[in-house]
Amino acid sequence: MSDLIRRDPRAEWIARNRLHPLHAAMTAPAGEVRGPSGLLRKNPHGVGFIGPNGIKRIDRSGGSNAAAGGRRGAAKSAQAVELPLHVVEAPDFYVVTVLDLVGGRLGSHDKDVLGQAHKLVNGLEGNGAVLAVVFGECKEEGFGLAGVDRLLHLEGSEYEGYSPEQRLAALVEVERRFTPRYWLFPDSINGGNELGCRLAARLGERPATQAWQVDTQQTLCRGAGGSSDITRATPRLLLLAEECAEPVDERRHEALAVELDSIAPSLVRIRDCGQVAVDPNAIPLAEAEFILSAGNGIRDWDQFHQAAELLGATEGASRVVVDDGFMPRPRQVGASGTWVTARVYLAVGISGAIQHMQGIGQCDKVVAINLDAGCDMVKRADLSVIGDSQAVLAHLIELAREYRHGAAENAA
Amino acid sequence: MTSDLNIVALVSIGQHPKSGRARRAEQDARAVELGMRLAGDNVQVLHAGDAAEETLRQYAGMGLKSLRVLQQSPQADAVVALGDYLAEHRADVVLTGVRAESGESSGMAPYLLAEKLGWPLVTRIADIVSIENGEAQILQALPRGQRRAIQVRLPFVASVDMAAQVARQSAFGPGRRAELESLPWVETPDSERAQFKEAPARKRPKRLKKVKATTAAERFKAATAKSQGTGGRIIKDQPPTEQAQAIFDLLLEEGVLR
Numbered sequence: 292m293s294d295l296i297r298r299d300p301r302a303e304w305i306a307r308n309r310l311h312p313l314h315a316a317m318t319a320p321a322g323e324v325r326g327p328s329g330l331l332r333k334n335p336h337g338v339g340f341i342g343p344n345g346i347k348r349i350d351r352s353g354g355s356n357a358a359a360g361g362r363r364g365a366a367k368s369a370q371a372v373e374l375p376l377h378v379v380e381a382p383d384f385y386v387v388t389v390l391d392l393v394g395g396r397l398g399s400h401d402k403d404v405l406g407q408a409h410k411l412v413n414g415l416e417g418n419g420a421v422l423a424v425v426f427g428e429c430k431e432e433g434f435g436l437a438g439v440d441r442l443l444h445l446e447g448s449e450y451e452g453y454s455p456e457q458r459l460a461a462l463v464e465v466e467r468r469f470t471p472r473y474w475l476f477p478d479s480i481n482g483g484n485e486l487g488c489r490l491a492a493r494l495g496e497r498p499a500t501q502a503w504q505v506d507t508q509q510t511l512c513r514g515a516g517g518s519s520d521i522t523r524a525t526p527r528l529l530l531l532a533e534e535c536a537e538p539v540d541e542r543r544h545e546a547l548a549v550e551l552d553s554i555a556p557s558l559v560r561i562r563d564c565g566q567v568a569v570d571p572n573a574i575p576l577a578e579a580e581f582i583l584s585a586g587n588g589i590r591d592w593d594q595f596h597q598a599a600e601l602l603g604a605t606e607g608a609s610r611v612v613v614d615d616g617f618m619p620r621p622r623q624v625g626a627s628g629t630w631v632t633a634r635v636y637l638a639v640g641i642s643g644a645i646q647h648m649q650g651i652g653q654c655d656k657v658v659a660i661n662l663d664a665g666c667d668m669v670k671r672a673d674l675s676v677i678g679d680s681q682a683v684l685a686h687l688i689e690l691a692r693e694y695r696h697g698a699a700e701n702a703a
Numbered sequence: 704m705t706s707d708l709n710i711v712a713l714v715s716i717g718q719h720p721k722s723g724r725a726r727r728a729e730q731d732a733r734a735v736e737l738g739m740r741l742a743g744d745n746v747q748v749l750h751a752g753d754a755a756e757e758t759l760r761q762y763a764g765m766g767l768k769s770l771r772v773l774q775q776s777p778q779a780d781a782v783v784a785l786g787d788y789l790a791e792h793r794a795d796v797v798l799t800g801v802r803a804e805s806g807e808s809s810g811m812a813p814y815l816l817a818e819k820l821g822w823p824l825v826t827r828i829a830d831i832v833s834i835e836n837g838e839a840q841i842l843q844a845l846p847r848g849q850r851r852a853i854q855v856r857l858p859f860v861a862s863v864d865m866a867a868q869v870a871r872q873s874a875f876g877p878g879r880r881a882e883l884e885s886l887p888w889v890e891t892p893d894s895e896r897a898q899f900k901e902a903p904a905r906k907r908p909k910r911l912k913k914v915k916a917t918t919a920a921e922r923f924k925a926a927t928a929k930s931q932g933t934g935g936r937i938i939k940d941q942p943p944t945e946q947a948q949a950i951f952d953l954l955l956e957e958g959v960l961r
């Protein structure tokens with residue numbers, strides 16, 4: 292095929308006309324070209340398009356795309372941006388991070404800790420690798436994007452539940468095998484603080500706790516219950532406060548799995564007898580992990596309360612139903628109610644007014660049951676079910692009852 | 704409950720978060736409260752520091768006959784003194800707070816004591832349900848208001864969480880009358896601490912939402928657009944059974960059903 296650019300007047304016209312219904316589809320951004328070294332290559336001749344009067348036009352707003360309508364533009368399709376891959380082949384040293392992985396996923400605190408780890412690696416000579424240690428069940432796939440060069444995943448019955456002694460034994464083994472330059476833990480109540488302190492006591496290190504400004508020389512950490520700042524030389528073991536550093540977002544990392552040989556099972560002196568059932572409605576709404584929230588789309592309130600009880604969910608409500616007297620004021624979620632942090636927020640018949648959405652900004656997974664597929668709650672939700680709340684809740688109750696029944700039978 | 708149990712509660716001088724005034728530390732007072740509920744006034748309350756400190760009487764005012772103080776100067780490492788004392792004097796249960804309200808407040812004291820004594824450490828407990836046949840049933844406070852049951856053999860160290868029962872009020876008169884028993888004790892200077900520089904807490908900068916936009920149009924969009932979910936799954940036109948099943952599967956996968 293010749294290299295002649297064949298003009299397609301119709302396509303050019305659509306590319307110029309931003310209101311044309313086909314405009315977006317015709318002007319999909321061209322995929323980027325990378326050279327063999329991974330460097331971004333730009334073709335200066337490919338920029339812009341020929342206007343109707345034969346003059347070249349360059350639109351830098353990205354609103355209409357280069358060479359749209361031309362033969363070359365049509366061949367290219369939209370492509371997800373791929374970040375450059377950062378490879379550490381034979382690391383000179385390691386910075387070890389022990390992550391919380393609440394609910395099996397990286398939290399924002401974990402990502403901040405990884406960002407801090409890379410800041411420390413960059414501040415040191417030689418090429419270092421960030422080794423992440425995670426325990427137990429793991430559903431995360433984005434370790435590479437969060438900045439993990441090496442991943443040590445320890446799993447098995449001995450690490451399940453509350454097993455600080457076994458986890459400590461594993462970390463001592465990591466210390467022996469990798470002799471990390473730094474140990475970083477999230478200073479959180481989700482286990483990071485406890486493991487970090489245990490390891491510090493075992494290794495005889497004096498950790499910096501609630502550290503929030505760290506470089507290779509100096510550490511600034513909160514003392515006296517958060518009312519003073521302590522400046523000190525950076526120790527080898529750090530418990531980092533939230534937002535201690537920016538998370539990694541410009542590179543991909545390998546997240547290569549590493550293994551430890553064998554870890555001697557430690558003597559279990561602390562026996563975990565499992566979680567105790569707590570009344571979900573006794574948990575403060577702001578702290579609850581799983582909230583079933585009712586809006587104006589609920590008609591059958593007995594059914595709603597029954598569903599919450601069977602699912603073991605804390606009850607929440609939108610302002611309208613609180614104003615109407617169906618739910619007490621302390622249950623209101625939103626700007627003038629409680630800001631919740633639930634991991635799973637199940638919104639039944641809530642339209643998603645902005646005052647309500649503000650209150651659920653920190654929720655991980657939002658599930659919506661609504662009649663209206665176009666409402667804002669459905670746009671925000673990770674899973675939306677378009678249907679009548681009463682019918683869906685009835686079946687949900689059925690499923691929960693079966694599940695509880697099955698669990699009781701298994702236990703018996 | 705058996706009163707021949709030897710329960711030691713370690714207390715420190717607290718600090719009011721707003722006024723900065725010395726007070727009994729909230730968590731330590733809860734530890735004393737827990738100890739008093741387990742062993743009546745047989746609980747031994749121990750402090751390493753200055754016996755002349757008036758704030759200690761706020762603990763005594765909870766109904767203690769006496770309070771033992773290992774005499775230490777402010778530069779000394781209190782954990783070493785407490786560890787030596789506990790190694791010499793037999794205890795079954797050592798209760799502490801999670802984090803001190805003043806000083807370095809690293810929360811390392813219970814860990815260092817447990818490591819030194821070679822005892823198990825249970826962190827953030829909400830209650831000790833029972834102690835029978837040398838074994839304790841403990842309720843541990845988890846994030847999000849959850850509780851976990853734990854079994855541990857005596858002796859052990861436990862740090863008491865804010866979820867534990869609130870400490871009883873302190874009465875001024877009995878606090879005055881209680882005996883502060885001061886023991887001279889060997890001091891180990893905390894040399895590392897001497898190199899720390901301490902200043903009132905600076906306000907931490909709020910993290911701003913950074914917009915990585917290259918063009919004005921993108922910046923405009925980022926500033927004005929409503930935040931939208933990254934395309935959740937929408938289940939439409941299906942029988943409610945299947946819709947409910949999809950929700951239920953998600954709940955199971957997230958592990959929120961117990």
Ligand SMILES: Cc1cc2nc3c(=O)[nH]c(=O)nc-3n(C[C@H](O)[C@H](O)[C@H](O)COP(=O)(O)OP(=O)(O)OC[C@H]3O[C@@H](n4cnc5c(N)ncnc54)[C@H](O)[C@@H]3O)c2cc1C
Pocket residue numbers: 585586587588589608609610611612623624625626627628629639640641642643644645646647650660661662663666678679680681
């Ligand atoms: C100053 C101010 C502060 C406010 N603060 C808050 C606040 O803190 N919290 C708060 O929640 N609100 C607050 N609001 C109110 C807010 O603006 C909305 O009015 C409110 O959130 C709407 O509640 P809703 O979604 O339950 O009701 P609606 O907007 O009436 O939505 C009902 C939804 O249910 C759906 N539906 C109806 N029938 C069914 C059915 N059978 N099955 C399934 N779905 C069905 C509908 O499609 C609709 O989407 C505030 C308002 C103001 C002015």
